Amino acid sequence: MTIATTAAEKQLDLAALRNVPGFVIRLIQLKFFDGFYETFAELGLTPxxxxxxxxxxxxPGVVPSSIAALLRLQLPNLTKILHQLEDAGLVKRSRSKIDRRAIEITLTSKGEKLMRDAVRLTAPYNRRMLAPLNETERSTLIGLLNRICPF
Amino acid sequence: MTIATTAAEKQLDLAALRNVPGFVIRLIQLKFFDGFYETFAELGLTPxxxxxxxxxxxxPGVVPSSIAALLRLQLPNLTKILHQLEDAGLVKRSRSKIDRRAIEITLTSKGEKLMRDAVRLTAPYNRRMLAPLNETERSTLIGLLNRICPF
DNA sequence: TATTGTTATACTCTATAACTATA
DNA sequence: TATAGTTATAGAGTATAACAATA
Known part of the structure; x- marks a missing residue:
């Protein structure tokens, strides 16, 4: 006989963990990542x-240090990704004329087209991830999440 | 002059990303992880x-395959963590008498004491992470999160 | 024949230190 | 002297394949 591996089958007591938002948010984030790849992998996009x-x-023209600060990426790691995006022809990097240390990032027309395609997939993806909620609840959730979002 | 690195300083347009729950949830999760380590590192705990x-x-007596399925961990990775927890004297691993392939995991008294200490830190940690919300909003958020949580 | 747990290993993500060029 | 970006590298987290013991 197979040992049951789902919470329902095992009748596991999860009451304590369900009241730890950080735990629930981690599981939800994994769900969103899985769903993201199912939806956007065809475009070659990662979260x-x-x-x-x-x-x-x-x-347009945003500099890597700003992107890194907002997305909570380390600059060295972002640098590598930006070079990959440039190699893929999706972004253009050009020296700032104001501060020649800085690199201004813009989308290429190929990058713009890719994001138009991505936008078309976004609303269905969001709806699928929030399927258990009705329209009002989705708005409430998004509002509350933005209130605790660190920016 | 320093290039501004916060969203507020740069006046970055984040409207689109703020309406992508997966993006907001990722930032919130990073915030919860940072806060977790600030709070629980003294106990040697990770999320x-x-x-x-x-x-x-x-x-008590839950088997690794059930833990892995619920927490979305791969069994090989969980195995290593469980051995570390055993080495630290926090859990006990014992062969199931029903299915001798399975290992039943229980807390030691040291593990029980550690979790009593952890529980004392949990409510303040949760409150701090949800500080922008009032009591009603916190309950609403936790309820909505549990509705979209995959279990 | 399938499942539990293990070992070894590879891959991705993230973090840190040292460097350059510019300010 | 400080900052933007780069390079190289190390570490943590995660994933996959092969295996032994048991069902």
């Missing part, structure tokens, strides 16, 4: 590149 | 070991 490209789309 | 030990506390 990190999606966020970076969307940030660049809405803030 | 993973906290969850494992709490699960074992409430479900």
């Amino acid at each position: 990190a590149t999606y966020a970076i490209l969307m940030l660049v789309r809405d803030n | 993973a070991t906290y969850a494992i030990l709490m699960l074992v506390r409430d479900n």
